[in-house]
Amino acid sequence: MAQPPQAPPHPPLTGVPLILATISLSLATFMNVLDTTIANVALTPIAGDLGVSPSQGTWIITSFAVSSAISVPLTGWLTQRLGALRLFLMSTFLFTAASVLCGLSQSLNMLVAARVLQGMVSGPMIPLCQALLLQSYPKEKAGLALAFWGMTATIAPVMGPILGGWLTDNWSWPWIFFINIPVGLLSIWVTAVVLRGRESPTRHVSVDYIGLILLVVWVGATQIMLDRGKELDWFNTTEIVVLAVVAVVGFTLFLIWELTEEHPIVDLSLFAQRNFAAGCLALTLGYSTFFGTLVLIPMWLQRTMGYTATWAGLVTAPIGILALIISPVIGRTMGTVDPRWFATLSFIVMALCNFWRATFSPDVDAWTIANTHLWQGIAMATFFIPLTAIILSGLEPHRIPSASGLFNFLRLMAAAFAASLWTTGWENNAARHHAYLTEHVTAASTATTQALENAQALGLTHHQALALVNERIVTPHAQLLSILDMFWLAGGLFLILIAAIWLSRPASPPRH
Numbered sequence: 001m002a003q004p005p006q007a008p009p010h011p012p013l014t015g016v017p018l019i020l021a022t023i024s025l026s027l028a029t030f031m032n033v034l035d036t037t038i039a040n041v042a043l044t045p046i047a048g049d050l051g052v053s054p055s056q057g058t059w060i061i062t063s064f065a066v067s068s069a070i071s072v073p074l075t076g077w078l079t080q081r082l083g084a085l086r087l088f089l090m091s092t093f094l095f096t097a098a099s100v101l102c103g104l105s106q107s108l109n110m111l112v113a114a115r116v117l118q119g120m121v122s123g124p125m126i127p128l129c130q131a132l133l134l135q136s137y138p139k140e141k142a143g144l145a146l147a148f149w150g151m152t153a154t155i156a157p158v159m160g161p162i163l164g165g166w167l168t169d170n171w172s173w174p175w176i177f178f179i180n181i182p183v184g185l186l187s188i189w190v191t192a193v194v195l196r197g198r199e200s201p202t203r204h205v206s207v208d209y210i211g212l213i214l215l216v217v218w219v220g221a222t223q224i225m226l227d228r229g230k231e232l233d234w235f236n237t238t239e240i241v242v243l244a245v246v247a248v249v250g251f252t253l254f255l256i257w258e259l260t261e262e263h264p265i266v267d268l269s270l271f272a273q274r275n276f277a278a279g280c281l282a283l284t285l286g287y288s289t290f291f292g293t294l295v296l297i298p299m300w301l302q303r304t305m306g307y308t309a310t311w312a313g314l315v316t317a318p319i320g321i322l323a324l325i326i327s328p329v330i331g332r333t334m335g336t337v338d339p340r341w342f343a344t345l346s347f348i349v350m351a352l353c354n355f356w357r358a359t360f361s362p363d364v365d366a367w368t369i370a371n372t373h374l375w376q377g378i379a380m381a382t383f384f385i386p387l388t389a390i391i392l393s394g395l396e397p398h399r400i401p402s403a404s405g406l407f408n409f410l411r412l413m414a415a416a417f418a419a420s421l422w423t424t425g426w427e428n429n430a431a432r433h434h435a436y437l438t439e440h441v442t443a444a445s446t447a448t449t450q451a452l453e454n455a456q457a458l459g460l461t462h463h464q465a466l467a468l469v470n471e472r473i474v475t476p477h478a479q480l481l482s483i484l485d486m487f488w489l490a491g492g493l494f495l496i497l498i499a500a501i502w503l504s505r506p507a508s509p510p511r512h
Helices: 015-032 040-050 059-082 082-104 108-122 125-136 139-170 180-194 209-231 238-260 268-272 272-302 309-314 319-333 339-357 366-381 386-390 395-437 446-456 462-501
Strands: none
Touching: 015 082, 015 125, 015 180, 015 319, 015 395, 040 139, 059 082, 059 125, 059 180, 059 209, 059 238, 059 395, 082 108, 082 125, 082 180, 108 395, 125 139, 139 272, 139 309, 139 319, 139 366, 209 238, 209 272, 209 395, 238 319, 238 395, 268 395, 272 339, 272 386, 272 395, 272 462, 309 366, 339 366, 339 386, 339 446, 339 462, 386 395, 395 462
């Protein structure tokens, strides 16, 4: 690809301007990432308020993630056309405006449409936050800049369920979107003032319209297939088969076109870089596994364990404690320690925490659940920063925006797919466990007889007693057994993915 025009680099910021730039850019990252999880604990209230099923409520998550992922690869092209700073300010303003529309939605269709718009304009925000931060810091402190970005990217998914649960229970679900208004406006104002005059060079380049259309087609078809599949009995329906064919053909044509296009919308040549390819593999699959459990746990706590939205968020809160403490330390030592060791530690801790959760019993208390999230904070602190360093290792400065856009596209796609796949896996596996458990609900079972007698003692008929046993005992136990299986799967996947980390060969840190 042709290189963009090179301009004399802007000198690094120092003192108060550097602090303000870090805060304002971090606020935008926080707001953006927060919206990937803030609706997780509010899905049930939103679905009830809008008159749709909880499974349809997951479209609120996936519509945002997919549209955001589709727009992320445009970051490199848009940056060259508009300039990094101008594009960041425009994206942040439109994101804030779309948040207002989300909060004003009166139907699921309107809310999903607003989330699609919000996702489309959010795509360039995170890659540009990274690029603008790296431009504001001295080169030798690039690790520290990534650490500050990593802190917000780590804490935001954790704060999402807490804030979303509190706002939903104490105010109403639209406030999970309205809260973006002051944050977005503050970020825009401070960034515009502090980074004034530090615009990147621009040039006119053609846009890969065919590549963009093919991207929208295969990504959209894949996500609709995943969202609708569990409702339509998957490949037993024509709609799902057609969507699968469109997704496969669209993806194939997309790869062929992008590899031969002079100005591709997605620079697939980046995958020729060993560090980029291995780092993306580890980050994408690792993040999808983490995000899958992050979506499942609040759903399980509310649907099975009787938690409110607030408490479902609170038990996940401790993950931010150690992450917040450790992230700056990781950033300061990134220049002297091989980032692969940090990433390996992250995946090991992730695996151990999921194996711990796989031992939960029906009477597990909130403190035990919260404790697994507390220790998982170590993993989150050593996840984003080292893997980002591996991915960007060895890349020329002018390729960083495109590289950042591409790996964030993969991360968001992984989150969207994971939200559908992990919830579908949990529900299908729960149905399998339910069928097995009901085989033991017979007159020959002492436990069944005792439960029915206790229910009938309350004045219920035999059929009502059976329904009560199913609702209060069999179904919750099936859902518990299913999520334990998902935890075992997550732990195993993290251990396997350690191999992907060590396929990379980042530049060796200097010896002192």
